[in-house]
Amino acid sequence: xxxxxxxxxxxxxxxxxxxxxxxxxxxxxxxxxxxxxxxxxxxxxxxxxxxxxxxxxxxxxxxxxxxxxxxxxxxxxxxxxxxxxxxxxxxxxxxxxxxxxxxxxxxxxxxxxxxxxxxxxxxxxxxxxxxxxxxxxxxxxxxxxxxxxxxxxxxxxxxxxxxxxxxxxxxxxxxxxxxxxxxxxxxxxxxxxxxxxxxxxxxxxxxxxxxxxxxxxxxxxxxxxxxxxxxxxxxxxxxxxxxxxxxxxxxxxxxxxxxxxxxxxxxxxxxxxxxxxxxxxxxxxxxxxxxxxxxxxxxxxxxxxxxxxxxxxxxxxxxxxxxxxxx
Amino acid sequence: xxxxxxxxxxxxxxxxxxxxxxxxxxxxxxxxxxxxxxxxxxxxxxxxxxxxxxxxxxxxxxxxxxxxxxxxxxxxxxxxxxxxxxxxxxxxxxxxxxxxxxxxxxxxxxxxxxxxxxxxxxxxxxxxxxxxxxxxxxxxxxxxxxxxxxxxxxxxxxxxxxxxxxxxxxxxxxxxxxxxxxxxxxxxxxxxxxxxxxxxxxxxxxxxxxxxxxxxxxxxxxxxxxxxxxxxxxxxxxxxxxxxxxxxxxxxxxxxxxxxxxxxxxxxxxxxxxxxxxxxxxx
Numbered sequence: 001x002x003x004x005x006x007x008x009x010x011x012x013x014x015x016x017x018x019x020x021x022x023x024x025x026x027x028x029x030x031x032x033x034x035x036x037x038x039x040x041x042x043x044x045x046x047x048x049x050x051x052x053x054x055x056x057x058x059x060x061x062x063x064x065x066x067x068x069x070x071x072x073x074x075x076x077x078x079x080x081x082x083x084x085x086x087x088x089x090x091x092x093x094x095x096x097x098x099x100x101x102x103x104x105x106x107x108x109x110x111x112x113x114x115x116x117x118x119x120x121x122x123x124x125x126x127x128x129x130x131x132x133x134x135x136x137x138x139x140x141x142x143x144x145x146x147x148x149x150x151x152x153x154x155x156x157x158x159x160x161x162x163x164x165x166x167x168x169x170x171x172x173x174x175x176x177x178x179x180x181x182x183x184x185x186x187x188x189x190x191x192x193x194x195x196x197x198x199x200x201x202x203x204x205x206x207x208x209x210x211x212x213x214x215x216x217x218x219x220x221x222x223x224x225x226x227x228x229x230x231x232x233x234x235x236x237x238x239x240x241x242x243x244x245x246x247x248x249x250x251x252x253x254x255x256x257x258x259x260x261x262x263x264x265x266x267x268x269x270x271x272x273x274x275x276x277x278x279x280x281x282x283x284x285x286x287x288x289x290x291x292x293x294x295x296x297x298x299x300x301x302x303x304x305x306x307x308x309x310x311x312x313x314x315x316x317x318x319x320x321x322x323x324x325x326x327x
Numbered sequence: 328x329x330x331x332x333x334x335x336x337x338x339x340x341x342x343x344x345x346x347x348x349x350x351x352x353x354x355x356x357x358x359x360x361x362x363x364x365x366x367x368x369x370x371x372x373x374x375x376x377x378x379x380x381x382x383x384x385x386x387x388x389x390x391x392x393x394x395x396x397x398x399x400x401x402x403x404x405x406x407x408x409x410x411x412x413x414x415x416x417x418x419x420x421x422x423x424x425x426x427x428x429x430x431x432x433x434x435x436x437x438x439x440x441x442x443x444x445x446x447x448x449x450x451x452x453x454x455x456x457x458x459x460x461x462x463x464x465x466x467x468x469x470x471x472x473x474x475x476x477x478x479x480x481x482x483x484x485x486x487x488x489x490x491x492x493x494x495x496x497x498x499x500x501x502x503x504x505x506x507x508x509x510x511x512x513x514x515x516x517x518x519x520x521x522x523x524x525x526x527x528x529x530x531x532x533x534x535x536x537x538x539x540x541x542x543x544x545x546x547x548x549x550x551x552x553x554x555x556x557x558x559x560x561x562x563x564x565x566x567x568x569x570x571x572x573x574x575x576x577x578x579x580x581x582x583x584x585x586x587x588x589x590x591x592x593x594x595x596x597x598x599x600x601x602x603x604x605x606x607x608x609x610x
Contacts, residue, residue: 088539090479093368096542250542252535256488272524275485279535281544295567297517315490 024199048144052132056117060124063144065193070209071124075313079121084313097250100162105130108157110164127158138204143197154180165278166247173286175242184208216309218321221245221255221284223305227327232294232303234259236276236284244283245276251312252279255320258306259294269298302326355467357605359421366472373472378418381411386453389438389446398441405435412453425460427453471605474598475540478606482536485528493536494603500529507562511576520566527559530587554586 051059057077061068071077079085079101080092089097102118103111103126117123128134134145137153152158159179160167170179180186184207191206192198224235236257238245246253255276261269272294276282284290303325308317365375388404409431416426430452437449482496483489491499506522530551537547561579565571 087481090475091368094475094540095367095372096540250538252538273485273528275528275532277535279538279547280531281534281548282531295520297521 076122169243238284
């Protein structure tokens with residue numbers, strides 16, 4: 001008798017399992033392939049209306065944990081609270097900074113600043129919520145909230161809403177790679193990480209929301225240098241980055257180029273320095289040589305050249321490369 | 328000395344004596360602390376100037392609509408003017424005495440007669456209250472709240488790569504500049520050339536400094552632009568030549584002074600001096 005009962009329970013559980021798998025499979029099919037067949041009334045039952053009332057980033061993270069974690073590491077997440085910004089804006093008092101440090105809705109035009117959730121900086125809602133709807137690069141039935149496709153999400157003009165100078169520089173290069181291609185590299189992944197929702201969606205190309213800030217190398221900034229008569233001539237070429245390097249609308253990132261001249265004994269004869277910065281109109285344009293010429297004082301046996309990069313938000317400089325040139 | 332000579336001498340003395348000027352003296356006092364709550368950073372918006380604009384709009388709105396004979400809107404602006412005037416009078420307690428609510432109400436009553444002459448006459452009494460406050464406080468308010476303070480700006484010296492206060496940085500630039508001119512004057516061209524490199528680097532750093540407040544390139548290029556570039560190139564060419572030409576050298580120094588230093592000093596320095604004196608008093 002107990003064995004018969006156990007068998008029946010097992011059968012029941014198996015049946016429930018089959019139904020669950022079949023249910024998920026059917027839901028998967030409709031959600032991913034034929035979502036237009038799902039009646040709106042059915043969707044209404046699973047909608048979470050508060051998600052369409054400008055939720056905070058933490059709420060979004062309940063389903064989109066991976067994207068949230070990447071964003072949290074980005075400069076966008078600290079655009080309002082970063083020490084550099086607080087100092088530069090004289091404790092948030094400069095009105096000119098507000099639009100892009102706390103944008104209400106990014107649309108391709110310069111945004112308006114918002115009044116709520118300022119500590120979250122440029123957060124999920126700033127870029128994905130417009131006119132009461134969630135927007136993104138895909139049309140998604142997404143049971144808790146529908147998402148509407150807008151092709152602007154994969155276009156540079158979207159980023160150009162705030163990064164206007166950089167966008168203009170990129171446009172001038174004629175290069176097809178968009179901002180998103182380099183700064184939001186995509187990989188096949190799930191948009192949601194929460195079960196069972198994550199099982200209901202096909203893997204899609206998901207952009208990296210850390211908004212990568214390229215690490216420069218000698219492949220990116222190319223050096224040519226030579227001693228000629230009483231001069232030391234040096235050329236720098238931004239070979240790979242299709243906008244000025246560095247680039248910024250109002251921040252002050254810099255490349256520091258140090259040139260030290262040594263004599264035969266290895267003693268320093270002279271030294272000089274160049275600051276390559278957008279705010280000084282000296283940043284390196286794409287694919288265009290920038291030349292420097294130095295008059296040599298005394299006998300010089302070698303030149304040591306060091307290139308360092310200092311982002312707008314840091315006082316620290318990172319080494320890009322170091323070279324030695326002899327006559 | 329005969330009387331004619333004494334008279335002539337007296338005339339000469341009188342002619343060269345300081346003649347009293349009847350111009351109005353202006354005393355700039357730092358605006359009261361209570362006003363600061365109507366300006367950033369304490370307020371999200373510059374509420375005080377917005378309040379001024381509101382009153383000005385209603386004041387002007389009365390006369391615009393009287394002219395158009397749009398009396399419904401005349402009455403509306405008259406009521407709003409009294410309301411905003413009353414509100415403004417309560418914003419800064421230290422300035423309460425500048426306001427005359429009765430004059431505002433009398434003007435509103437006159438405006439509501441829809442008689443331009445009566446409204447014009449009554450506006451004079453109200454206008455006097457505005458004018459008195461503007462004459463005594465307007466420059467001080469603009470200096471304190473509408474001109475960003477240079478003394479809060481930090482500059483990174485490109486030579487030492489250390490961050491310093493703006494005033495200290497300007498002293499540094501001034502020293503570097505003297506290194507260029509004094510050495511040139513003494514015929515020490517190599518020293519002058521080295522000083523020029525340092526001075527140019529510090530001068531160009533000011534572009535970054537301008538961009539801390541000015542968002543458009545045109546503004547910073549007004550101070551550190553093509554003329555400055557031309558002057559620096561000209562100076563370097565002279566100092567790198569076998570025999571530098573003093574005429575060309577000093578011409579470029581003059582160009583730098585006129586188009587770079589002078590532009591900025593004329594625009595910003597007066598306000599900066601006033602702000603600094605207030606800041607020193609508050610320290």
